[in-house]
Amino acid sequence: MAQRGIGVIAPFDLALERELWRWVPMEVSLHLARTPYEPVPVSMEMAQLVSDSRHLAAATRDVLHVEPEVVAYLCSSGSFVNGVDYERSLVKAICDAGAPDAVTTSGALAEVLQQLDLTRVSVLTPYVGDLTEKLHDFLTELGVKTVSSDHLGLGGGIWKVSYRTIAEHILAADHSDAEAIFVSCTNLPTYDLIEPLETALGKPVFTANQLTMWACLKRMGLPIVGPGKWLREVS
Helix, strand or coil: CCCEEEEEEECCCCCCHHHHHHCCCCCEEEEEEECCCCCCCCCHHHHHHHCCHHHHHHHHHHHHCCCCCEEEECCHHHHHCCCHHHHHHHHHHHHHCCCCCEEEHHHHHHHHHHHCCCCEEEEEECCCHHHHHHHHHHHHHCCCEEEEEEECCCCCCHHHCCHHHHHHHHHHHCCCCCCEEEECCCCCCCHHHHHHHHHHHCCCEEEHHHHHHHHHHHHCCCCCCCCCHHHHHHC
16 A cells, blocks of 8 residues: 655644544555744744744745645644634645645634534633634634633643543533534644544534644545544545
8 A cells, every 4th residue: 555645734842743643544644844943832922933934834845855745734823823814825835835735724624614514613722811812713704603612721731631621621611502612722632532522512523633634634535534423424
């Protein structure tokens, strides 16, 4: 079986590579590049710094020699912080740097909300309040209403949050009017929570890494592996 590649541009603080690999079939290899280290806490400032299109272009060039079929900017906050038009400009920057195709985490969120025709969601983020508000703004631009929201207020160490804490907050963030829940941040561990929480809540639970890998594999004509009932519907 021939290997097929996805280029992944991750923020410098990503610690969940192992979770990423769980989302892709055996023949797919992930080729990671990172944005430069920025000595600031997870914040609005960091989201702006890690989404600099020059850094994304440089990281794209770093993975092109292994011939990925698509390059993903794997970062929720960096791809929503400046709104919908800026998210599109990041996709363009990656393609202009030579990628055959490109996706971002927030672009993948927009895609699935549109494909499933969802207009009301609940959100959970690990961020501070003002950065979480930027996610609400991004969703508003997409014509999607945030009916409830919770955030953990963390400035770092997001990958260390326990599944139990995350599950409790997802359950708390849910709202009867929400058609789905989006759990933001590619550095927040969620893989093993998705199936039990979808069963408990009776609605889709979207997570950042899941959406990003789904969007990549869709462009490659491959089915995603891993939890999420909605994946069967849209694949």
